[in-house]
């Protein structure tokens with residue numbers, strides 16, 4: 001990933017925020033000091049299933 005301001009490769013992640021389905025990273029360009037946030041979806045994040053739906057599946061797995 002390149003800096004959106006100057007196009008340089010030298011990006012440093014300064015902060016990481018984890019949400020349920022995304023990772024937000026605040027990055028800083030070491031060249032121009034530009035700060036920006038990138039959003040990354042988690043590719044293998046399981047679909048959030050309500051507990052009422054999830055329970056029967058757990059019982060099936062036990063026997």
Ligand SMILES: [Zn+2]
Pocket residue numbers: 003004005006007008029030031032033034
């Ligand atoms: Zn830059």
